Amino acid sequence: MSWPPARRSGARRPEREYEKVAAPKKGRSASAQSKPGRSLALILIAIVALTGGMFASGHTTPRLGIDLAGGTSITLRAVPEKGQESAINKTNMDTAVDIMNRRVNGLGVSEAEVQTQGDRNIIVNIPKGTNSEEARQQVGTTAKLYFRPVIATEASAGATPSTSPSASSSASGSPSSSTTPKATGSSSASSSVSPSDTATSQGRAVTDALKADATPSASASDSASSSASPSPSGSSATSDANAKLEAQYTALDCSKKSVQNTVGKSAKATESTVACGENDGVWFKYLLGPAAVDGTEVKKAQAIYNTTTAAGWQVTMDFTGSGSKKFADITGQLAKNTQPQNQFGIVLDGQVVSAPSVSSSIAGGSAEISGSFTQEEAQSLANMLSYGALPLTFKEDSVTTVTAALGGEQLHAGLIAGAIGLALVVIYLLIFYRGLSVIAIPSLLVSAMLTYVIMALLGPAIGFALNLPAVCGAIVAIGITADSFIVFFERIRDEIREGRTLRPAVERAWPRARRTILVSDFVSFLAAAVLFIVTVGKVQGFAFTLGLTTVLDVVVVFLFTKPLMTLLARRKFFANGHKWSGLDPKALGAKAPLRRTRRPHAPVDPKEA
Amino acid sequence: MSKLGSLGARLHRGEVGYDFVGNRKIWYGISILITITAILGLAVRGLNMGIEFQGGAVFTTPKHMTVSVNQAETFAEDASGHDAIVQKLGDGSMRIQIAGIDTDKSDGIKSQLSKDLNVSSENIAADLVGPSWGDQVANKAWEGLAIFMVLVVIYLAIAFEWRMAAAALVALIHDITITTGIYALVGFEVTPGTVIGLLTILGYSLYDTVVVFDSLKEQTKDITKQTRWTFSDIANRSINSTLMRSINTTVVALLPVGALLFIGGGFLGAGMLNDISLSLFVGLAAGAYSSIFIATPLVADLKEAEPQMKALRKRVLAKRAQAAAEGEPAESHGTDTAYDDEPEDAAHAVVGPRTQPASRNRGRGRPSGKRR
Numbered sequence: 001m002s003w004p005p006a007r008r009s010g011a012r013r014p015e016r017e018y019e020k021v022a023a024p025k026k027g028r029s030a031s032a033q034s035k036p037g038r039s040l041a042l043i044l045i046a047i048v049a050l051t052g053g054m055f056a057s058g059h060t061t062p063r064l065g066i067d068l069a070g071g072t073s074i075t076l077r078a079v080p081e082k083g084q085e086s087a088i089n090k091t092n093m094d095t096a097v098d099i100m101n102r103r104v105n106g107l108g109v110s111e112a113e114v115q116t117q118g119d120r121n122i123i124v125n126i127p128k129g130t131n132s133e134e135a136r137q138q139v140g141t142t143a144k145l146y147f148r149p150v151i152a153t154e155a156s157a158g159a160t161p162s163t164s165p166s167a168s169s170s171a172s173g174s175p176s177s178s179t180t181p182k183a184t185g186s187s188s189a190s191s192s193v194s195p196s197d198t199a200t201s202q203g204r205a206v207t208d209a210l211k212a213d214a215t216p217s218a219s220a221s222d223s224a225s226s227s228a229s230p231s232p233s234g235s236s237a238t239s240d241a242n243a244k245l246e247a248q249y250t251a252l253d254c255s256k257k258s259v260q261n262t263v264g265k266s267a268k269a270t271e272s273t274v275a276c277g278e279n280d281g282v283w284f285k286y287l288l289g290p291a292a293v294d295g296t297e298v299k300k301a302q303a304i305y306n307t308t309t310a311a312g313w314q315v316t317m318d319f320t321g322s323g324s325k326k327f328a329d330i331t332g333q334l335a336k337n338t339q340p341q342n343q344f345g346i347v348l349d350g351q352v353v354s355a356p357s358v359s360s361s362i363a364g365g366s367a368e369i370s371g372s373f374t375q376e377e378a379q380s381l382a383n384m385l386s387y388g389a390l391p392l393t394f395k396e397d398s399v400t401t402v403t404a405a406l407g408g409e410q411l412h413a414g415l416i417a418g419a420i421g422l423a424l425v426v427i428y429l430l431i432f433y434r435g436l437s438v439i440a441i442p443s444l445l446v447s448a449m450l451t452y453v454i455m456a457l458l459g460p461a462i463g464f465a466l467n468l469p470a471v472c473g474a475i476v477a478i479g480i481t482a483d484s485f486i487v488f489f490e491r492i493r494d495e496i497r498e499g500r501t502l503r504p505a506v507e508r509a510w511p512r513a514r515r516t517i518l519v520s521d522f523v524s525f526l527a528a529a530v531l532f533i534v535t536v537g538k539v540q541g542f543a544f545t546l547g548l549t550t551v552l553d554v555v556v557v558f559l560f561t562k563p564l565m566t567l568l569a570r571r572k573f574f575a576n577g578h579k580w581s582g583l584d585p586k587a588l589g590a591k592a593p594l595r596r597t598r599r600p601h602a603p604v605d606p607k608e609a
Numbered sequence: 610m611s612k613l614g615s616l617g618a619r620l621h622r623g624e625v626g627y628d629f630v631g632n633r634k635i636w637y638g639i640s641i642l643i644t645i646t647a648i649l650g651l652a653v654r655g656l657n658m659g660i661e662f663q664g665g666a667v668f669t670t671p672k673h674m675t676v677s678v679n680q681a682e683t684f685a686e687d688a689s690g691h692d693a694i695v696q697k698l699g700d701g702s703m704r705i706q707i708a709g710i711d712t713d714k715s716d717g718i719k720s721q722l723s724k725d726l727n728v729s730s731e732n733i734a735a736d737l738v739g740p741s742w743g744d745q746v747a748n749k750a751w752e753g754l755a756i757f758m759v760l761v762v763i764y765l766a767i768a769f770e771w772r773m774a775a776a777a778l779v780a781l782i783h784d785i786t787i788t789t790g791i792y793a794l795v796g797f798e799v800t801p802g803t804v805i806g807l808l809t810i811l812g813y814s815l816y817d818t819v820v821v822f823d824s825l826k827e828q829t830k831d832i833t834k835q836t837r838w839t840f841s842d843i844a845n846r847s848i849n850s851t852l853m854r855s856i857n858t859t860v861v862a863l864l865p866v867g868a869l870l871f872i873g874g875g876f877l878g879a880g881m882l883n884d885i886s887l888s889l890f891v892g893l894a895a896g897a898y899s900s901i902f903i904a905t906p907l908v909a910d911l912k913e914a915e916p917q918m919k920a921l922r923k924r925v926l927a928k929r930a931q932a933a934a935e936g937e938p939a940e941s942h943g944t945d946t947a948y949d950d951e952p953e954d955a956a957h958a959v960v961g962p963r964t965q966p967a968s969r970n971r972g973r974g975r976p977s978g979k980r981r
Contacts, residue, residue: 067881075742118749397742398661399715401735406669406702413882417872421865428861469805472885475869476809479862480816486861487820490854512827519768520819526764527757527812534753535808539746542805542885546812 036563043559047446050453062452063459065467065541068411070128070404076100076394078120087392088120096392097122098383113463117540122394125465128404145295145384147327148288149334150343150355151272152249155284242272245287249274254283275345277352286352288345292330297323301385303378306370313378314370317385324365332361346385353384414471421475422448425482433489435574440485443561447481450552455545464544473545480524480550484557487520488513488565502575506565517557525550627852630845633906640783640903647790654793659800662747664740665691665708666715668722671732672701681705681726688721689714711739743801750804754785757811769822772911777818780904784814784895791891802884809889813862814896817855818904824851825905833917836924844909848901859897866890 054060066073078096080087093116100122101114112126254276275286300318319327334342335358342359345352356369369381402410422444429437451474458464491513495505528547532540568574629636660667668685676684678695685693685705694706710718715737723730758778765774788807792799825847832840866889873882912918 077739077741077745121745395739396737397739397745399735399737401733401737403669403671403732403734405671405732406734410882413872417869417882418865420872421868424864424868425861428857428864432857468881469802469885472805472869472882473809475865476862476889478865479858480813482861483816483858486854486857490851490857494850516820516823519823520816523761523764523815523819524812526760527808527815530757530760531753531808534756535746535749539750539753539801539805539808542809546809 036566039559039563040567043446043555046559047449047453050450050457054453054456057457057460059456059460062455062466063464064407064411065465065470066125066127066400066407067402067468068407068414068466068471070402070407072126072128072402073398073400074124074126074396075117075398076122076124077397078122078392079395080392092392093120093122095386096394100124115463118535121397128402128407145298146291146347147293147295147330148273148291148345148347149330150286150340150345151289152287153284153340153343153345153355155282245272245274249285249287252276252285254285275347275352277345277355284352286345286355288347288352291347292344293319293323293326295385297326298385299323301382303373303375303382305375312370313373313375314368315373315378315382315385316366316368319365319367321365324363327365327367328361328363331358331367334358335360346381354381410468411471414468414475418471418475418478421478425478429482429485433485436485436489439561439564439568440482440489442564443485443556444478444481446560447549447552447556448478450556451477451545451549454548454552465541467541469539469542470545473542474549477546477549477553480521480546481553481556484517484521484553485561487516488557488561491516492565502569506569510562514558514562517554521550521554627849628845629848629901630841630906630909633902633910636902636906640899644783644786644790647786647793650790650793654796656789656793656799657796658743659798659803660706660708660736661738661800662743663708664738664742665706665710666718666738667736668705668707668719669698669734669736670703670705670726671728676703676726678703684722684725685718688718688725746801746804750808753808754811761811761815765819765822769826773822773826773908776904776907776911777815777822779907780818780896780899781811781814783899783903784810784892787895788888788892792888797887798884800881800884802881803888806885806888807892809885810892810896813889813893814899817858817896818900820854820858821847821851821900821905822908825908833921836921836928839922839925840912840918841909844905844912848905852901855897855901859893862893863890866893 078088078093097114097116101112112124114122114124117123252274270290272287272289275288277284277286297320298317299320301315303313303315306312306314330344334344336342339357340355343355343357345355347353354369356371373381425444426437426441429440433440455464455466459466488509491509492502492505495509496502500508525547528543528550531543532547535543666689670681678697681703682693682695682705685695685707689707689710691707691709694708696704696706698704705722707718715735719733719735720730723733726733758781762774762778765777785807788810791797792803797803825844828843828847829840832838832843838846866886869882869886870890873884873886913922
C-alpha cells in the first residue's frame with residue numbers, strides 16, 4: 001500500500017487531499033486543473049476566432065469533392081517510355097500537371113483542379129457544368145507530338161457554317177502568308193513561322209491584315225477558302241501505299257466527330273498519314289508526310305509576348321541537338337515549296353494542332369511561331385509542344401462522373417448517417433453516463449464544430465475537398481472522440497469506487513486517462529498519417545479526416561472536457577454523487593473508505609505508486 | 610431483471626470478474642478455428658473483387674426508371690458487347706456494372722445507354738476504372754499496411770515493450786484475417802471502400818489493445834516487489850478493469866458505423882458508404898474481441914515465460930500453498946464475502962489455479978447488498 005493513511009482520511013476532507021495529492025504529485029495537471037477557466041476561455045476564443053475567420057473568408061461550407069458536388073474526376077497514371085523509368089520524377093510530373101492544368105482550365109473551367117497524387121498519379125477534378133468530355137480529351141490524350149510536312153490540306157466537306165466568316169476574313173488578310181525570318185531580340189538565329197490554319201478568328205484576321213504588307217500573297221491555296229487543293233502526289237506517289245493514302249485522304253471527312261477522334265491515331269511516325277485538325281470550329285483534313293521531328297526533340301516551348309516587334313503573342317521552341325538539325329533540314333526543304341506544302345503540321349496524338357508555314361530554313365535550334373495568337377492560344381500551343389517533350393504517357397486509370405443529383409443524394413445520406421450516428425451516441429452516453437453527458441455531449445459538439453470550421457477553412461487554404469470517404473471518416477471519428485471521454489469517465493469512476501470523493505477522483509483520474517488517450521490517439525494518428533502519405537485516391541481523403549479529428553480529439557479533451565469536468569466537480573450535483581449524475585458512488589459499487597485498510601489490495605498498489 | 614440486465618448493472622459497477630487469461634486456451638482455440646475457417650474461405654472461395662479491381666464501368670441512372678432490370682441488362686450488353694450486371698437500388702435508380710471494358714469505349718456505351726434508357730446522358734453517373742487501378746489502390750494499401758505495422762510495432766516496443774508489440778501485431782493480423790475471411794465466406798464485394806474500411810481497422814483495433822496494455826503496464830510496474838499475484842492474475846485484472854471501457858468504446862464506435870451501414874445499405878443501396886461501413890463493422894467487432902481475448906492473454910503468456918516472472922510465479926504459488934496448508938481455505942472464503950468484488954478475482958486466484966467456476970459462480974450469485 002503506497003497510500004499513507006493520511007490520504008484516506010483526506011478522502012473525507014476532499015479539499016485537503018486534493019491539494020496534497022494532485023498539486024505536488026501531478027505537477028503537469030495542476031495548472032490545467034487550477035485554472036480550468038483559462039483552458040475553457042482558450043478553446044472558446046479559438047472557436048470564435050476560427051468561426052470568425054470562416055465567415056470572414058466567405059467559405060462557410062466545406063468545399064465539396066466531386067463525388068458530393070457532382071462532376072468528373074479523372075485519375076491518370078504516368079507510364080514512362082521503355083527504358084526511361086526515371087522519367088517519373090517530380091519535375092516531370094509537375095510539368096505534366098502544369099500543362100494539364102492550363103489545358104483544362106483553358107477550356108474556361110477555372111475551377112478544375114489538377115494535382116499529383118502519390119508518385120505517379122495525376123488527379124483531374126472537373127466540377128459539374130463544364131464539358132467534361134472535352135476536358136477528358138484534353139488530359140487524356142496521349143502526348144505523341146510530331147512535326148510532319150503537310151502534303152495537302154483542305155477544309156472538310158460538310159464543314160459547318162462557321163466556314164463562311166472565316167473564309168471572308170481570310171480573304172482580307174491572307175493568313176497563310178509566310179513571313180521572312182525576323183531578327184528577334186534573342187541572338188539565336190531564330191526565324192518565325194506563321195500558322196496558316198489559324199486564320200479564321202476575327203481577331204487574328206485583323207492583326208494579319210495589319211502585317212499584310214509583309215506577306216507575299218499565296219492566297220490561291222489558302223486552306224480556308226480553297227476547296228480543292230492541288231495534289232502533290234503526282235511527282236512522288238509511285239507506290240500503292242501512297243495511292244491508298246491518297247484515296248483515304250480524298251474520302252476523309254473531318255467534320256464527323258467519330259472520324260476526328262480516330263483518324264491518324266495509329267499512324268506510325270515513319271509513314272505518311274492523314275489527319276484532321278480543328279480551327280475555330282472548322283475542321284480541316286491534312287495529308288501529312290512522315291514525321292520529320294519528334295515531339296520529344298523539343299527541349300522547351302513557351303509562350304511569350306513579343307514587345308519589340310509588336311507581333312503579339314508568340315510561341316518559341318528550343319530544340320535538342322538532334323532536333324535542331326532535323327528541324328533545320330525540314331524547314332529548308334519546306335521553304336522551297338509553295339503553299340500548302342511549305343507548311344508543317346504539328347500533330348498531337350493524330351490531330352493537327354497547328355500548321356505553320358515556313359519561308360526559309362530555320363537553323364540554330366530555336367524557332368518561333370507567330371500568328372496573332374491570343375495569350376491562351378499561344379500558351380496552349382506552347383504547352384502542347386512542351387508536353388511532347390515529356391517522355392511520359394498518361395493512361396486513364398479511372399474516370400468517375402457523378403451527376404449533381406447523385407452527389408447531392410450521397411451528401412444527404414452521409415449527413416443523415418452522421419446525424420443518426422451522433423444521436424445514437426448521445427443517447428448511449430445519456431443512458432450510461434447520465435449527468436456526465438453534460439460534459440460529454442458539449443465536448444462532442446465542440447469537436448464537431450471545430451471539425452466543420454477547420455474543414456471549411458482548409459478548402460481555400462490547402463484545397464481540401466470533402467468527399468464521401470472523408471464524411472465516413474468524420475462519422476467514424478465520433479466514436480474515437482467519444483472514446484476519450486469514456487476513458488476519462490471510467491477512470492473517474494474507478495477512483496470513486498475506491499472510495500474517493502469526486503474532486504480528488506477527477507484529479508487522480510486525469511493523468512492516467514491523459515496518458516491512455518495520448519497513447520491510443522497516437523496510434524490512431526499514426527495509422528491516418530501512414531495512410532495519407534502512402535495511399536492514393538479516395539483512401540487519402542478518409543485518412544486526412546481521421547487524422548484531423550484525432551488531433552482535434554486531443555485538443556478538445558485537454559482544453560474542454562477536462563476543465564469542464566473540473567468545474568462541474570465543484571457542483572453539488574456531481575460532488576455529492578446525485579443519483580442522476582452518473583457518479584453515484586452507490587450505483588458504482590464504491591467501497592467505504594475505511595474498509596480499505598484491510599483489503600488485500602496488492603495489485604492496485606503499483607497502479608497507484 | 611433479465612440476466613443481461615443484471616450483467617449490465619454489474620458491468621456498470623465494474624464488478625465483472627471473468628478469468629480471461631485463465632480461459633485463454635479456449636479463446637485461442639476459437640480464434641484459431643475462426644482464422645483457419647477464414648483462410649480456407651479465402652483459399653477456396655476467394656474474394657469477390659468489385660469492378661474497380663477488374664476494370665470496367667459502373668453506370669448509375671437517375672431515380673424512377675421505368676425500364677425493367679432485364680431490359681436494362683440487355684441494353685447494356687448490346688451497347689458494350691460484354692456481360693452486364695444490373696441492380697435496382699432502393700430509390701429506384703439502377704446500377705449497371707459492365708466488367709472488362711476499356712475506359713476509352715465507355716463514352717460510346719454511355720451515350721448508347723442513355724439513348725436506350727431514354728435518359729439524358731448527363732444524368733447518368735459513370736465510374737470508369739482501368740484494369741490496373743484497383744490493383745494500384747490495393748498495392749498502395751498493402752504498402753501502407755506494412756509500413757504502419759512496422760512503425761506501430763516500433764512505437765509499442767518503445768512505449769511498452771516488445772512482448773506487447775508482438776501481441777498487438779498478432780491481434781491486428783488476427784482481425785484483418787477474420788475480416789477478409791468473412792468477406793470471402795459471405796461473398797461481399799470488395800471495393801476500394803472496403804480497403805479503406807479495412808485500413809481503418811488498423812488504427813481502431815490497436816487503439817483498443819493499447820488501452821488495455823496501458824492499464825496492464827501501470828498495474829505491473831512493481832510486480833516483482835510483491836508475492837501475492839502472478840503476472841497472469843494482474844493481466845486478468847487489467848482486462849476486467851478496462852472491460853467496461855472496452856465495451857462502451859466498441860458500442861460507441863459501432864453505433865455511428867451501424868448508422869452508416871443502415872443508411873448506406875438501406876437508403877443508397879450500394880456504394881462507398883456501404884462498403885466502408887461494412888468492413889468497419891466487421892473489423893471493429895473483431896478488434897474488440899481480439900484485444901480482450903487474444904492480445905492480453907498472449908502478453909501474459911509471453912511474460913510468464915520470462916525467468917523473472919517464472920520466479921515470481923513460483924513464489925506466489927509457494928505462498929498460496931503455504932496459506933492453504935495452514936488451513937486457510939476459510940480465509941479465502943472469508944475474503945470473498947467480507948470484501949467486495951475486487952478481491953473476488955483474487956479470491957479464486959488464491960484458492961488456486963485458473964479455472965474455478967464454482968468459486969466464480971458463488972461470487973456472482975452473491976446478493977449485491979452484502980457488498981456494501
